[in-house]
Each structure stands twice: as structure tokens, then as C-alpha cells.
Amino acid sequence: MGRIWPFHGGVHPPENKQQSNQPAIVTMRVPKQLVLPLNQHIGAPAKCLLEVGTKVLKGQLIASAQGFVSANIHAPSSGTITAIEERTLPHPSALVGPCIVIDTDGQEQWIDHAGIDPLSVDKGELLQCIRSAGITGMGGAGFPSAVKLQAKTQINMLIINAAECEPYITADDRLIREYSEQIIAGIQIIRQLLNQPACIIGIEDNKAEAIAILSQALTGIDGIEVAVIPTKYPSGGEKQLIQILTGQQVPHGGIPADLGLVCHNVGTAKAIADAVLLGQPLISRVTTVTGKAAAKAGNYQVLIGTQVSDLMAFAEVDLASTSRLVMGGPMMGFTLTDHQVSVVKSTNCILASSALELAPVADHHACIRCGQCEVVCPAELLPQQLFWFAKAEEFDKAQSHNLADCIECGACAWVCPSQIPLVQYYRFAKGRVKTLHAETQLAEHARLRFETREQRLIDDKLAKEEKRKARAVAAAAAQAAKRAANPDAEDPIAAALARVNQQKQAPATSVTAEPPEDAYKALKTAAAITRTKLKKSSKALSDALASGHDQVESLQTTVDQLTLKANAAQAALSAYETKLGLDPEHEKQLQVAAAKAGVVVRKLEKSLAIAEDAATIEAQIVTAKTAHATANQALEAYQHKSTALQQQTQES
Amino acid sequence: MALLNLSSPHHHSLNRTSRLMMWVLLATVPGLLAQSYWFGYGTLINLIWACALAVSFEALVLWLRKRPIKPFISDGSALVTAFLLALALPPFSPWWLTFVAVLFAIVFAKHLYGGLGNNPFNPAMVGYALCLIAFPVSMTQWAGTESTLNLAQQWQWFWTETMSGGIDGYTQATPLDLMRHPKGLTLDELAATNPLLGLGLTASAWINAAYLVGGLGLLALRIFTWHAPVAMLASLGLCSGLFHMGEPDLYPSASQHLFSGATMLAAFFIVTDPVTSATSRKGKLIFGASVGLLVFIIRSYGAYPDAFAFAILLMNLAAPLIDTYTQPKAYGHQGNKDNER
Structure with a gap:
């Protein structure tokens, strides 16, 4: 037998195993209803494959693993799926979650299944067989076993955990006594998958009978040895067992495989043997029912999904005298307040204790830093300091005191003379650290986003500024080039500025300074503009009327106003013309006459170019030119007269 | 019966603060007896007086602090402080010296800092140091080993600090004091x-x-x-x-x-x-x-x-x-x- 190393701390709570380790394992009758949570393991929940109303056979796959770290779920007995709904889960906080409910038919009708010879198949097939059987760690954590069997590193040692250090629990003890051959077969399959590493079965020295049976069964088998370790809680903790058997510590943040080790529970080994050799998926397990309230304390082969209430009834648990119902052991288990929850793949114990057996702690006293918790802490922490930090919510200090390495074994709280619920403080602190970490990450993300945005805005601004500057330079260059080409040209900006200044200096005289023609023109323009506006508005109005638009009224008002304006403008223009003595009609006639004469001249000139009788045409041209000149003279005279008149009116 | 909903662990050792304190008190008994053998009844009288004072002060301050009195009194920590002070003070300590020491230890050094578990200084040592500085003469009147007072004389000295023929005949410097000078x-x-x-x-x-x-x-x-x-x-x-x-x-x-x-x-x-x-x-x-x-x-x-x-x-x-x-x-x-x- 190999050397046994010590580990720091540990406690010796009363074992209380004899109540349940005497009777042989009893197979519990098939309950009327099975409730199978879709998430019984560590990792992603399985996905239900069947619909309500489907008939299922014992061992039939009903929910499939989702992803690498997940596990299949099979029907533990034949029957009908009657519901897929949220039910209370076996969880410390009594969470609810999706469950498949099967009403059993009592037939126990198996689906077709057959085992394989592990030696005749390759590793992939063997692994697939274990994976599809939905096997998870049976010791309590429920980690999918196939994942651990697919180690990426070289495994030098397989550790089989049969320590069962928690008081009261005897499921592994009985399992070894009754199924040692299956367990060894399972171990051999695991060894085959891991390239035949040496195997040590770690078992506490309080299980003499199991040790004897196991040693007997191992005679003549090489590579597997039994290591009997001193009874001390929590020697069955994975990290502690590794230290006991190898003297090594799993590095912080690492896994046993980093040391070339893999650890499996003894129950898992048996489940693997059943899956490979018999083709039976994981649909039942051995669960201890014990405590003073249980009349038939012992171990039961229970179908997964059996309600705790059914199991308690079968084990004749007196509900009236049960004060604390614990799933798991007294050190790390959690209380159930509702017994309508399922036995799942990792349920190793139901502890129905009377009020005296696990008496509730009265009031806890102040911490006197006695340090007894430090003495017993298997993680070598300073529990008393962690307690003060958790209480004061100094989570950074708690973290620097390795809060994360606490395995929540409860040794500190068990020994505490002030009866402080230390583990609860650590769970609280861990939860807060997790939340704070998530919050910090969110805040960091938000900060990064904000800073990136700010930087982008600044960059955009700079780029714009650059572009603007480039444009300004280009424009200046163009201006300079233009000036160089035409040096006499007046600077347009300067000229504009000068005009503006002029206007500013003499705003009152600007109108009078306007030439008379301009005033006349302005009037004309104003009249024309108002006319155009009126036309537009009128058109809009008619359109609106046609389409029944709701703005007709306002348009009508606009048209009316514009009509008034146009009339006024026209009146102003006419008045101005009358005042000047001008007659637009006469001017137009003169213009027409002049134009006509011009046309005649041009026509004749054209004719001349092609005509032979030049003399005649020349004479005609002369006459026409004269007529044109006369018409022009008349027009000029008229225009001159009108200008003079305007000037007179202005002056007067 | 309604099922209890409590956090693990569900089982608890029989270890208790009061048990620890009781063992500490018991462990002082050999020293107490030896001290009484060599120096007379002074230490015993002091001890009873200090215990009465300590429990009274503890109860008083707990009451003032609106804390439950019984669970805190029963933890035994006040008695430990009283024992340590009584053993450390000279056997010829008059009543008021112990009074001041215990008052300062329990009220000031312990409860003003938040009570048991929160005090940065050892309460008994605070009480002792205060008296050593404030009343050096009384604190160095160590009983002699040659002739011890009888119970009546000790009792009289304890309350009145009077002694027929003076106390000098009964006091003596400690060996450490002698060796220092x-x-x-x-x-x-x-x-x-x-x-x-x-x-x-x-x-x-x-x-x-x-x-x-x-x-x-x-x-x-x-x-x-x-x-x-x-x-x-x-x-x-x-x-x-x-x-x-x-x-x-x-x-x-x-x-x-x-x-x-x-x-x-x-x-x-x-x-x-x-x-x-x-x-x-x-x-x-x-x-x-x-x-x-x-x-x-x-x-x-x-x-x-x-x-x-x-x-x-x-x-x-x-x-x-x-x-x-x-x-x-x-x-x-x-x-x-x-x-x-």
C-alpha cells in the first residue's frame, strides 16, 4: 500500500453511519410518478426530445445533452410523459426549473439494449457509450463523467473516491459491499480509456467490511490498490483526497488533470460498468435514507426522478417528527422545505433528522478569533478573518485572503465555539464578489465604449477641421492665381464691403439716390412678382379646392391678400406712369414700328446679297433704312422725353 | 412539523465560548492557590470583589448598549478579565484599586470598543496599566512572604487601608524590583x-x-x-x-x-x-x-x-x-x- 500524506485541518464529527450501513440495499418500488429535472448535472441543461403524451420505455432517451458539458436523460421506467413543466428542483434555494413528468405504468418494460465488450471496441466507441448513458459524477457535484475521461493530458493515476467522509451517508459503503465486482469492472473500463494508469481506491478506515470485500475482490488484479485512509472529515473532498494519496495539491485555479490525476466516485465506476457491459443508462442510484425520523434507515436503489416524499414513505420516515430534512450529508447538504422534489443523479443521502438530533443553533455569539476554525480549515485559509471581511463587506480583502479557495466543507462552522454560521457568510461573500465582478466588467465595458466614442468624435472634429483648412488654402491659392492673372481687378470682397458701408452711412438717401429708371423698374418688378405670386397661390387654391384640402381657408386668405397686393402694385405702377405722362402703349407701338422697320431692312439686305437687280433693291434698302432710322429716332426722342420728365419729377 | 430551512453544516460540535472561558478560569486555579499560599488571602478577596464588579459592569453596559444581557454574561469573558486582573494586582490592593481597574477594563477597554471580539487591547492589561501609572505606590505594595496577614487583617486592609503597626511590616519589594536596583x-x-x-x-x-x-x-x-x-x-x-x-x-x-x-x-x-x-x-x-x-x-x-x-x-x-x-x-x-x- 502506498504512502498516506496528511492534509491540514479536518474535524471528527460523530459518524452516525451504523444506523444505515447494516441492512442490504433495498430496491424501492416503482413510484407512480417520476419527475426528471432537465438539469441534474453541472453544465448545460438537456433538451427534451419528446412531447407530452408520448409513451416511453424504460431506458429510452427522453432528453439529450446540449453541448460538451451536459448529459443525456433517460426514462427510468416505462410509462407516459404527462407533463413538461416547471417544478421545484432539489436546490438550496428551492428554485423551479423545467422537468419531464412521467406517469409510470408499472410494467418496467425495457427498451432494446445490449452491452458491449469493452476490449473489442475502440476508445471512441467506449467513450460514446458512457456519454450516451448520461453518466455524471455520483459523489455529489454531478459533473458529466465522459468529459473527465477525455483528458487532454497524460493521466498517470486514477483515484477512485470511496472515502465517504460525510457523517450519516453509507451509500458508497453498501455499494462496495454488494457490487465490488461491477465497481472493479467499471474501474478497468476507465483505466482502458485513460491508457491504463495506476489506480488507487481511497477509502476511510471506518468501513472495515467494505475494505475487506474490496481487497478480496482485487486479489489477482494488478494496477488497482486500496488505500485505507484515516477517518477525518473532509478527506473525501476531491482536493483533500488527492493530497492524502499523492501528497500533491491541485494548483489554485487548476484541475487534477494538471497533475496527471483523474478522480472518480466509486458509484460512477459502477454506473460506467452498467452502461458499457449491460447497455443500461444511468436511471437509478443508491441513496441513503437515515436520521432518527426514518424508521427503516438504510440504502435504497432508487429510480432517478423519484419524489423524496415517495422515498420517505417507502423508508417509513415519520414526517411529524422530522425537523430538518437534508438532501446530502449534515456537513454540506442543504435543507429541503418541500419534499415534493426529485432524487437526482447526485442525490446520495436523504437525512430526516429529529429536532434533537440536529438541534438548531440558538443565538450565535461574537467571534473571539479563537482560531479553532483556522486549525480545522482544510483549505488552509483564515476563516476568522474571512468572516470579519464578509461581515464588514470588505470583499477585496476577502478575495486577497483566498475566499475563492473555500470549499464550503463546514469544518470551521462545525467547530466554532461561538456557533457562527461561517459558511453562510462565505457563500454570501462569494455571491457578492461574483455580482461585483460582473458589475465591474459591465462598467469597464461601458467605460471603453464611452471612451471610444469620445475619441471618435474628437477624431471626426479634427478631420473636419483638416478638410476645412485644406479647402481654405486651396481657395486662397485660387484667389491668388486669379489676382495674379488680373491684377487691376477690384477685390470683390473689398468692393462688397465698401458697398455695405456706403449703404450703412446713407440709408435714408439710398432710395432717392436711385436713378429714376430704377424706381420705375422696381415698381415694375414688384408688380410682376406679386402677379406671379398671385398666380401661384391661385393655382394652389384651385388645386386645394379640387382635392378638398383642409388648408383651403388659409390659401384663400393668402390669395385674397395677394390679389390686394397685386392690385396695389399695379395701381402704384400706373400712377407712377401717369404722373410721368408716360403711355406704355405708345412706347410699345413705337418699339414695334422700329423693330418692323429693322426687319424689313434685314430682309432687303439678304435679298440684295442674292439679287441681280441690285440697284432697285439698293434703292429700296435706302428707303427702308431711312424709315428705320426715323422710327428709331422717334423712339429715342420719346425715351429721352420720358427720362427728362422723370428727372423733373424727382427734382421737383 | 415545519421543516427548518438552514444553511450547512447542520451538525455542530459541543464547543462553546462559555466552555472555553470556563476552562481558562479553571486553569488559573493552581496559580491562584499558589499565590494565596505565599501571599495570603489578599488575592482571593480581590478575586471575589473583581468578579462581582466585572459581572455588574458587564450587565450595566450591556443594558446601556441595549444588548441582550443573559447570553453575553454567560459567555464568561467578563469573569476571565476579572480573574486576570485579580491575579495580576498586588495582594494588598484596596477595594478602590480593583474597582478602577475592573471599571476601566470592562467599560472602557472592552465595551466602548464594541464588546467581546471587537476590543483591540486586552481589557485586563488596560485596567492594569492604568492603575500602574495612576497609583504606582498601591500597585507596588506587594505582600511579603515571611508573615502573611490573617483573614481579618486582610479584610480590614482591603476596605480601610489601615493596619495596626502599619502595612510596611507586611510588604516587600518583588524580586524583580530588588534585582533592578x-x-x-x-x-x-x-x-x-x-x-x-x-x-x-x-x-x-x-x-x-x-x-x-x-x-x-x-x-x-x-x-x-x-x-x-x-x-x-x-x-x-x-x-x-x-x-x-x-x-x-x-x-x-x-x-x-x-x-x-x-x-x-x-x-x-x-x-x-x-x-x-x-x-x-x-x-x-x-x-x-x-x-x-x-x-x-x-x-x-x-x-x-x-x-x-x-x-x-x-x-x-x-x-x-x-x-x-x-x-x-x-x-x-x-x-x-x-x-x-
Whole structure:
């Protein structure tokens, strides 16, 4: 037998195993209803494959693993799926979650299944067989076993955990006594998958009978040895067992495989043997029912999904005298307040204790830093300091005191003379650290986003500024080039500025300074503009009327106003013309006459170019030119007269 | 029956604070008896008086602080403080001296800082140090070993501080005090000229041995770990041994240091006070060793004959700092240097 190393701390709570380790394992009758949570393991929940109303056979796959770290779920007995709904889960906080409910038919009708010879198949097939059987760690954590069997590193040692250090629990003890051959077969399959590493079965020295049976069964088998370790809680903790058997510590943040080790529970080994050799998926397990309230304390082969209430009834648990119902052991288990929850793949114990057996702690006293918790802490922490930090919510200090390495074994709280619920403080602190970490990450993300945005805005601004500057330079260059080409040209900006200044200096005289023609023109323009506006508005109005638009009224008002304006403008223009003595009609006639004469001249000139009788045409041209000149003279005279008149009116 | 909903662990050891305190009180009994044998009834009268005062003050302050009185009184911590004060104060202490010491210990040093578990300083040592500074004469009236007062005389002195024929006939300087003022004599000459020294040394050796027995009992019961007392005694023994080897005429030997004054009382009943000392194993070693060193320095060069109150109060101040730098390596951190801060 190999050397046994010590580990720091540990406690010796009363074992209380004899109540349940005497009777042989009893197979519990098939309950009327099975409730199978879709998430019984560590990792992603399985996905239900069947619909309500489907008939299922014992061992039939009903929910499939989702992803690498997940596990299949099979029907533990034949029957009908009657519901897929949220039910209370076996969880410390009594969470609810999706469950498949099967009403059993009592037939126990198996689906077709057959085992394989592990030696005749390759590793992939063997692994697939274990994976599809939905096997998870049976010791309590429920980690999918196939994942651990697919180690990426070289495994030098397989550790089989049969320590069962928690008081009261005897499921592994009985399992070894009754199924040692299956367990060894399972171990051999695991060894085959891991390239035949040496195997040590770690078992506490309080299980003499199991040790004897196991040693007997191992005679003549090489590579597997039994290591009997001193009874001390929590020697069955994975990290502690590794230290006991190898003297090594799993590095912080690492896994046993980093040391070339893999650890499996003894129950898992048996489940693997059943899956490979018999083709039976994981649909039942051995669960201890014990405590003073249980009349038939012992171990039961229970179908997964059996309600705790059914199991308690079968084990004749007196509900009236049960004060604390614990799933798991007294050190790390959690209380159930509702017994309508399922036995799942990792349920190793139901502890129905009377009020005296696990008496509730009265009031806890102040911490006197006695340090007894430090003495017993298997993680070598300073529990008393962690307690003060958790209480004061100094989570950074708690973290620097390795809060994360606490395995929540409860040794500190068990020994505490002030009866402080230390583990609860650590769970609280861990939860807060997790939340704070998530919050910090969110805040960091938000900060990064904000800073990136700010930087982008600044960059955009700079780029714009650059572009603007480039444009300004280009424009200046163009201006300079233009000036160089035409040096006499007046600077347009300067000229504009000068005009503006002029206007500013003499705003009152600007109108009078306007030439008379301009005033006349302005009037004309104003009249024309108002006319155009009126036309537009009128058109809009008619359109609106046609389409029944709701703005007709306002348009009508606009048209009316514009009509008034146009009339006024026209009146102003006419008045101005009358005042000047001008007659637009006469001017137009003169213009027409002049134009006509011009046309005649041009026509004749054209004719001349092609005509032979030049003399005649020349004479005609002369006459026409004269007529044109006369018409022009008349027009000029008229225009001159009108200008003079305007000037007179202005002056007067 | 409604099912309880409680956090794990669901089982609990029978370990209780009151049990720890009771064992500490029991462990002082050999020392108490030895002290009474050599110095008379003074210590016993003091003890009863101090216990009554401590419980009364504790109850009073708990009431003022609106805390439940019974659970806190029953933890026994006030009695431990009372015992330690009664054992440390001179047997000729008058009633008011004990009154002041206990008042200051329980009300000021303990409850004004938040009660049991929250006090940075050892309450008994605070009370003791206060009296030592405020009433040096009363604090050095140590009973003589030759003739002890009878119960009636002791009782009279306790309440009235009057004594037919004066108290001087009954008091005597402690061996440590004598050795601190050798009046130009070597220690050997002092012992030869002053027979009281030898007798005093014998008495305090017996008393210290009695405390050692009690302390070893507590150690066997694992009420505390060995680290702090062993470190303290080792450091005091080492320092005094080295100096005695260098100048035997000036410095008392290691055994005289270890078995005189309050050495053993301090080592097993005061240095081990968990509330005010360092908390990790390494921290306790440093804490204990530093107390031993300070005791030697103060005994050899200080103005006071014994040094425990000051040495311990000084180290109480340093305890949080020691804790910060002596955090043990957790499981899985062995290869990780960052963890050691």
C-alpha cells in the first residue's frame, strides 16, 4: 500500500453511519410518478426530445445533452410523459426549473439494449457509450463523467473516491459491499480509456467490511490498490483526497488533470460498468435514507426522478417528527422545505433528522478569533478573518485572503465555539464578489465604449477641421492665381464691403439716390412678382379646392391678400406712369414700328446679297433704312422725353 | 412539523465560548492557590470583589448598549478579565484599586470598543496599566512572604487601608524590583545580603510553576495553540540567557526571568488572548516572540519592575499589521509567490 500524506485541518464529527450501513440495499418500488429535472448535472441543461403524451420505455432517451458539458436523460421506467413543466428542483434555494413528468405504468418494460465488450471496441466507441448513458459524477457535484475521461493530458493515476467522509451517508459503503465486482469492472473500463494508469481506491478506515470485500475482490488484479485512509472529515473532498494519496495539491485555479490525476466516485465506476457491459443508462442510484425520523434507515436503489416524499414513505420516515430534512450529508447538504422534489443523479443521502438530533443553533455569539476554525480549515485559509471581511463587506480583502479557495466543507462552522454560521457568510461573500465582478466588467465595458466614442468624435472634429483648412488654402491659392492673372481687378470682397458701408452711412438717401429708371423698374418688378405670386397661390387654391384640402381657408386668405397686393402694385405702377405722362402703349407701338422697320431692312439686305437687280433693291434698302432710322429716332426722342420728365419729377 | 430551512453544516460540535472561558478560569486555579499560599488571602478577596464588579459592569453596559444581557454574561469573558486582573494586582490592593481597574477594563477597554471580539487591547492589561501609572505606590505594595496577614487583617486592609503597626511590616519589594536596583552590588552579593530575595524568588518560582501547569492543561485541551506562549517564553529565555552569559553580575538568569514576575501568567493566559493577538500561526509566533523581547527590554532598562502590561498592549497595537503580513498559503497556492503578501 502506498504512502498516506496528511492534509491540514479536518474535524471528527460523530459518524452516525451504523444506523444505515447494516441492512442490504433495498430496491424501492416503482413510484407512480417520476419527475426528471432537465438539469441534474453541472453544465448545460438537456433538451427534451419528446412531447407530452408520448409513451416511453424504460431506458429510452427522453432528453439529450446540449453541448460538451451536459448529459443525456433517460426514462427510468416505462410509462407516459404527462407533463413538461416547471417544478421545484432539489436546490438550496428551492428554485423551479423545467422537468419531464412521467406517469409510470408499472410494467418496467425495457427498451432494446445490449452491452458491449469493452476490449473489442475502440476508445471512441467506449467513450460514446458512457456519454450516451448520461453518466455524471455520483459523489455529489454531478459533473458529466465522459468529459473527465477525455483528458487532454497524460493521466498517470486514477483515484477512485470511496472515502465517504460525510457523517450519516453509507451509500458508497453498501455499494462496495454488494457490487465490488461491477465497481472493479467499471474501474478497468476507465483505466482502458485513460491508457491504463495506476489506480488507487481511497477509502476511510471506518468501513472495515467494505475494505475487506474490496481487497478480496482485487486479489489477482494488478494496477488497482486500496488505500485505507484515516477517518477525518473532509478527506473525501476531491482536493483533500488527492493530497492524502499523492501528497500533491491541485494548483489554485487548476484541475487534477494538471497533475496527471483523474478522480472518480466509486458509484460512477459502477454506473460506467452498467452502461458499457449491460447497455443500461444511468436511471437509478443508491441513496441513503437515515436520521432518527426514518424508521427503516438504510440504502435504497432508487429510480432517478423519484419524489423524496415517495422515498420517505417507502423508508417509513415519520414526517411529524422530522425537523430538518437534508438532501446530502449534515456537513454540506442543504435543507429541503418541500419534499415534493426529485432524487437526482447526485442525490446520495436523504437525512430526516429529529429536532434533537440536529438541534438548531440558538443565538450565535461574537467571534473571539479563537482560531479553532483556522486549525480545522482544510483549505488552509483564515476563516476568522474571512468572516470579519464578509461581515464588514470588505470583499477585496476577502478575495486577497483566498475566499475563492473555500470549499464550503463546514469544518470551521462545525467547530466554532461561538456557533457562527461561517459558511453562510462565505457563500454570501462569494455571491457578492461574483455580482461585483460582473458589475465591474459591465462598467469597464461601458467605460471603453464611452471612451471610444469620445475619441471618435474628437477624431471626426479634427478631420473636419483638416478638410476645412485644406479647402481654405486651396481657395486662397485660387484667389491668388486669379489676382495674379488680373491684377487691376477690384477685390470683390473689398468692393462688397465698401458697398455695405456706403449703404450703412446713407440709408435714408439710398432710395432717392436711385436713378429714376430704377424706381420705375422696381415698381415694375414688384408688380410682376406679386402677379406671379398671385398666380401661384391661385393655382394652389384651385388645386386645394379640387382635392378638398383642409388648408383651403388659409390659401384663400393668402390669395385674397395677394390679389390686394397685386392690385396695389399695379395701381402704384400706373400712377407712377401717369404722373410721368408716360403711355406704355405708345412706347410699345413705337418699339414695334422700329423693330418692323429693322426687319424689313434685314430682309432687303439678304435679298440684295442674292439679287441681280441690285440697284432697285439698293434703292429700296435706302428707303427702308431711312424709315428705320426715323422710327428709331422717334423712339429715342420719346425715351429721352420720358427720362427728362422723370428727372423733373424727382427734382421737383 | 415545519421543516427548518438552514444553511450547512447542520451538525455542530459541543464547543462553546462559555466552555472555553470556563476552562481558562479553571486553569488559573493552581496559580491562584499558589499565590494565596505565599501571599495570603489578599488575592482571593480581590478575586471575589473583581468578579462581582466585572459581572455588574458587564450587565450595566450591556443594558446601556441595549444588548441582550443573559447570553453575553454567560459567555464568561467578563469573569476571565476579572480573574486576570485579580491575579495580576498586588495582594494588598484596596477595594478602590480593583474597582478602577475592573471599571476601566470592562467599560472602557472592552465595551466602548464594541464588546467581546471587537476590543483591540486586552481589557485586563488596560485596567492594569492604568492603575500602574495612576497609583504606582498601591500597585507596588506587594505582600511579603515571611508573615502573611490573617483573614481579618486582610479584610480590614482591603476596605480601610489601615493596619495596626502599619502595612510596611507586611510588604516587600518583588524580586524583580530588588534585582533592578542592586545598589551597586552584583546579583550574587545582593542575594547574599538580602535574604528576602531568595525567598521571593522561591515564591514566584512556585507561583509561576503553578501557572505553567494550568497553561499546559489548556494546551492539552487545545483551547489555544502552542505558538504564542512558546514563542514568548523562548524569546524571553533566549534574550535573558544571552545577556546573563555576557554579564552574569548585572543580568538575572533565564530561569529567574522565566519563573519570576508574571511570566507564566502572561504566557498562558494573556498572550493567548485570541481577540487581541495575531491570528495566523506564523503571526502568533511573531506576536509571542515580540512580547518576550519587549518584556526583557522593559524589565532590564525600563522604569517599571514588570513589563507585561506594556509589552502586551504595544503588541496589541501591532497585531493587525502582523496579520496583514503573515497570511498563510492556502491550499493550491504552494507554487504561487504572489499569494504571500
